Amino acid sequence: MSDYLIRLIERQFQFVLDGSEEVLLGRMRHCLNALEREPLVAPHLIEIQHDLVQVFERFSSMSTELIQQMVGLRKRLGQVSPGLESLFGKRPTGFDESNPAWSHSLECFDAMVEGEDISILGMAKHRDDSLARRLLTLLRVNLTRAKEMQDASLEALLKLEGDWRNLQEPYEYAWRLHVDEISAHPGYALVVLKEFLVLVNPLPRIGDAVRAWREEVGEIRKGRPAQVFSELRGILYDGKQGTGVGLDLKRQIEPHICTLREGLVFRVGTRLSLASLFNRFQSRCEQHDAPRLRALVDEVRRRKGxxxxxxxxxxxxxxxxxxxxxxxxxxxxxxxxxxxxxxxxxxxxxxxxxxxxxxxxxxxxxxxxxxxxxxxxxxxxxxxxxxxxxxxxxxxxxxxxxxxxxxxxxxxxxxxxxxxxxxxxxxxxxxxxxxxxxxxxxxx
Structure with a gap:
């Protein structure tokens, strides 16, 4: 049965990859729908999506632990360099890119920890815009300011700087591992493919379930301008000529198709291996070991076991x-x-x-x-x-x-x-x- 599933998965994805750009998304939609309706494949698709959520949850749990330590470091920094607390005065009623100073303050750090979603203005954007990275950035900025203000012991600031590195380096290491795991994860590939289908042919109304899923796995289309999907929609459905922005569809999604295919085949193959172990145990017992096992059972029964x-x-x-x-x-x-x-x-x-x-x-x-x-x-x-x-x-x-x-x-x-x-x-x-x-x- 597992051999049949592997052949089915390979056949479906090859059908998608053999198509031209004009039919690629239609074939992909057909492929995903067919696999989700197949009772023996559907559990694997559910499994890889659950597994992807767990990947994000593990990274989130690690970040939460580091954030607690960052809060402690922030308190110590405020004690060592009191001038930082009042450097920007009270929180302004508004600020923008031309006046980003308050978003670099320790007060902004506290507001973020309390749950406010605030961007650090006037700094280069990073692919990882998580709370942990923003808090690390604010601590680094304020450690630098404290040195410039010269109102604190240099020895104490160097100690805090070392403690900051002890938070920053594990976080960067964990972030890189997280990116590597996501990039090769079939669950993420599945999300990207579904997102392509939604963005090229938008749903009339996005339901709560779709919104909740997007919140769990993050925003998939970062780095892909809206005009790419608009142009693809015109080429695929309205017969328009493209300007070249959206004509690399196959190049964009083929790696995700291959990742999902290999992930499914691996999971089915793993189960095939486990099933083979149990089949071999069954054969061993029935063909070679049944008399010994019956004798063991009889002995246990005599001892009331x-x-x-x-x-x-x-x-x-x-x-x-x-x-x-x-x-x-x-x-x-x-x-x-x-x-x-x-x-x-x-x-x-x-x-x-x-x-x-x-x-x-x-x-x-x-x-x-x-x-x-x-x-x-x-x-x-x-x-x-x-x-x-x-x-x-x-x-x-x-x-x-x-x-x-x-x-x-x-x-x-x-x-x-x-x-x-x-x-x-x-x-x-x-x-x-x-x-x-x-x-x-x-x-x-």
């Missing part, structure tokens, strides 16, 4: 030998998932020897509940496996995987350990479990 625990431990050992790092029953708040690899996946193991329907359905909803609460502590875990060991009883047919609109997916794997004997036949009717019975939106 839980068969599920010993089977789960065998699965954990297999996963560890394959290079994963599963942790058995980790405590996360009041949660105790069977197995968790914090960087990869969440696993629950069940077993049955008689009618399995209720146990399997309840096990799935246990996973849904755990997943929703687990994502708070481990948002990177978005894939789960529900492994069901059959010791006896009827066979079960169920959907191979279940995905959620929240961005996670659960694969269902059955491992048959039953001793059927030579020439024996299954005498019990198989149990069919439908997607409707185990839908994450349905509930018990």
């Amino acid at each position: 839980k068969p599920e625990d010993v089977l789960r431990d065998q699965l954990a050992l297999w996963l560890f030998d394959q290079g994963l790092n599963p942790v058995t029953e980790p405590r996360i708040g009041n949660l105790r998932p069977d197995l968790l690899d914090p960087g990869a996946l969440y696993i629950e193991a069940k077993q049955y020897d008689r009618s399995p329907r209720v146990k399997i359905i309840r096990g799935m909803y246990q996973m849904y509940d755990t997943f929703r609460r687990l994502r708070g502590a481990h948002p990177e875990v978005n894939e789960g496996f529900f492994v069901v060991f059959r010791r006896a009883g009827p066979h079960v047919t169920a959907p191979p995987s279940v995905s959620s609109s929240e961005g996670w997916i659960i694969h269902i794997k059955f491992v048959d350990l039953a001793d059927g004997g030579i020439g024996s036949r299954q005498k019990q009717r198989p149990v069919d479990i439908s997607m409707e019975e185990i839908s994450p939106e349905r509930g018990l």
